[in-house]
Amino acid sequence: MSTGVTLIRRIDATVAMGVAFAASIALAVAALASFWQVMGRFVFQIPSTWSEALTRVALIWMVMLGISTALRAGAFVAIDLVRVALRGRPRFALELAITLACLALFATLFWLGWEMALRVQRQEMAGLGISMSWGYTAIPVGSAFAGLGVVAHFLQNAKGVAS
Secondary structure (H helix, E strand, O other), rough: OOOHHHHHHHHHHHHHHHHHHHHHHOOOOOOOHHHHHHHHHHHOOOOOOOOOHHHHHHHHHHHHHHHHHHHHHHOOOOOOOHHHHHHHHHHHHHHHHHHHHHHHHHHHHHHHHHHHHHHHOOOEEEOOOOOOOHHHHHHHHHHHHHHHHHHHHHHHHHHHHHO
8 A cells, every 4th residue: 555545534533523523612611511501490590591592503513524434434435235246347336326426515504505605604693793604514524525535435445346
């Protein structure tokens, strides 16, 4: 294996680990904010004005970043019956079609998410006092990482499929 391929794989693994870590942090933030919301409201009788909004934003980021990790592992909707039955070039064609369909979806999400993030940048999130674009930016960022995850999965598995 050439050093260039090794370097690309190492960079890919580092990016994947970083994205998975960020998604895990977002989940932890959502869980802690939700816990505080319940404790504040029902135990201390002091409802929190920020915890629901923070939970929502953290869950959006968690999902959009977590998609990349799931796709990298091949955990996307597929026609397994057909995939298992096919061998050689037909299976490669199916894998390629699935990859291209996913990339088209994520390119569309990236574009629309970017436009929406720009559109709402002057609006403030109630309870948090930050720009709404912080929540909407998860869509293009997550879509970009998801696209990379789809391509990484395809390249990792395409070698043995095409033969």
